[in-house]
Amino acid sequence: MIIAVDGMGGDHAPDAAVEGVRQALEAFPDIRIRLYGDSGRIEPMIGTHERLELIHCTEKIEGDDEPVRAVRRKKDSSLVRMSQAVRDGEADAGVSAGNTGALMAAGLFVVGRLDGVDRPALAPTLPTLDGNGFVMLDMGANADAKPQHLAQYAVMGSIYAEQVRGIQNPRVGLLNIGTEENKGNELTKEAHALIADAPVNFIGNVEARDLLNGIADVVVTDGFTGNMVLKTIEGTAQGLMSMIKDAFMSSAKGKIAGLLVKDGLKDLKKKMDYTEYGGAGLFGLKAPLIKAHGSSNANAIMNAIRQARTMAGHGVTARIGETIGRMGEHE
Numbered sequence: 001m002i003i004a005v006d007g008m009g010g011d012h013a014p015d016a017a018v019e020g021v022r023q024a025l026e027a028f029p030d031i032r033i034r035l036y037g038d039s040g041r042i043e044p045m046i047g048t049h050e051r052l053e054l055i056h057c058t059e060k061i062e063g064d065d066e067p068v069r070a071v072r073r074k075k076d077s078s079l080v081r082m083s084q085a086v087r088d089g090e091a092d093a094g095v096s097a098g099n100t101g102a103l104m105a106a107g108l109f110v111v112g113r114l115d116g117v118d119r120p121a122l123a124p125t126l127p128t129l130d131g132n133g134f135v136m137l138d139m140g141a142n143a144d145a146k147p148q149h150l151a152q153y154a155v156m157g158s159i160y161a162e163q164v165r166g167i168q169n170p171r172v173g174l175l176n177i178g179t180e181e182n183k184g185n186e187l188t189k190e191a192h193a194l195i196a197d198a199p200v201n202f203i204g205n206v207e208a209r210d211l212l213n214g215i216a217d218v219v220v221t222d223g224f225t226g227n228m229v230l231k232t233i234e235g236t237a238q239g240l241m242s243m244i245k246d247a248f249m250s251s252a253k254g255k256i257a258g259l260l261v262k263d264g265l266k267d268l269k270k271k272m273d274y275t276e277y278g279g280a281g282l283f284g285l286k287a288p289l290i291k292a293h294g295s296s297n298a299n300a301i302m303n304a305i306r307q308a309r310t311m312a313g314h315g316v317t318a319r320i321g322e323t324i325g326r327m328g329e330h331e
Contacts, residue, residue, distance in 0.1 A: 001030060003308050004091035007037030008060040008078040009098020011295045014038070017097065018045045020301025025051055027302065031309055034091055036078040057081050063294065067101030071109060079103060083110040086287045093308035095279065097292035097301065104141050104282060104291075111285045114317065116324040119145070120284035121153045122223070122291065123160065126233060128214040135161050136211075138223040139230050139280060145222035147190035150174070151198050155327065156283040156320050157218035158200040163314040164307065165217075173206035173216030175225065180205065187222065195220065199323060279304035281311065283320065288312055 003024075007017045014037050021033050032051045035042065039056040046052065059077040061070045071080055079098045083106035085091040094111075096103050100122075107120060123137035137153045138145065145153075154172050161170035174192055176184045181192060183205060195202050206215045208229060221229070248258030279292035279300070288311040292304040311317070 001093075001309060001312055002032045002034060002091045003305055003312075004034045004036065004082040004085040004094040005301075005305065006078045006082045006094070006096035006098050007035045007042055008057070009096040009103075010292065010301075011063075011097075012297060013097065014042050014045065016296055016298050017301055018042055019298035020296075020305065021052065022046060023298060023302040024305040025049055028306065028309055031305075033305070034082075034085055036081045036085075038078075055081060061099050061102045063099050065099060065102065067099060067105045068109075070099065070102050071105045080106055080110065083107070083289070086289065087111045092312040093288035093290065095290045095292060095301070095304045095308050097279075097294055097296040097304075100140070100291055100294070103289065107282045107285050107289050111287055111289060114284055114286055114321045114324065116321065116327075117152060117156075117284035119149050119152075120282050121149075121156060122226075122280050123153075123157060123283050124230065124280035125165070126211070126230070127237075128212050130214050132214055132217075133165075134211065134214065134217055134219055135165070136219045136221070136226060136229070137283065138221065138226050140223045140227035141282065142223040143227075144224065145187065147187060147194050150187070150191035150220050150222070151194035151327070152284070152324060153220045154195045154198050154200050154202070154218065155323050157220060159319045159323060160281060160283065160311070160316055161217045163316050163319065164310045167217050169201045170217035171203045171215075172200045172218045172220065173203050175208065175219050175221035175229070176205035177207070178205060179207060191220075198327065279307060281307065285317070287317055 007014045034053045036055045036057050057076050057078040059074040061077045061079045079096050082094045086094040087110050119142045121138035122141040125133045125135050135157045137157050158170050158172050161167045176188050248254045279290040282289040290304045290308045
């Protein structure tokens, strides 16, 4: 299996990408990696490896570049070249920690949508208190959505949770302001009816306050709402960890208490660490693309590669295409 990696994307590129690739090659002897980027910077860091191919790129898409324009104009950028490799079958899946909008544009215009999929969705796995996590989509690929889009998200998320995360008959919930079937706006009311008829284990509406308690294995919403939920969870987790640290460091007694609970706090931090779950899958494309967090460290890149490997190995893209196709036949 061949995984294409954007070596120049992300806040800590190329260092994090290179180290993540190194770790992945050690962890997964059944993969080869095509690493795209500035060979002058990358080659001295990683050297040679029998399962690694370094492809030199002269351009890089920056975080503040306009996504569509950058994809169309920077043809020799690491992100575009990586996406082209996936499109052309030179790689089975792709990974990037770069500009989110640019990766989504490359997914649409370079890799392409699956037949029958109206809109791709960005789907990260978020932490829960029990450590199992849940898949949530859409988290920002599309700000607006129609009811049929949410029904497709439910199917894509369910297949991913079963095939990649190993959850049998995953519970699918629709994010809403109440659990009653008649709650919500027109979008959620209509989506509720469509998801109830979809080939998924639909448990009905779920509320945002229950997400971290593991109320569902897959949570569906529109991209505008999903992106706000994602950033709220991230900000709250970071804020709480900072407050806990300040509380322990504020006095001598606190420092002693901090030493006593140090291991427990490390476990808590790891449980709430997004890097343990890899990146966000861009579902609905003709081949798997994984968007790693912009601030990804080497561990996050390695886990994103693991995620891409699992998606490709389990034929998730083909399963999504087949199921969405059957749904279209029944409409």
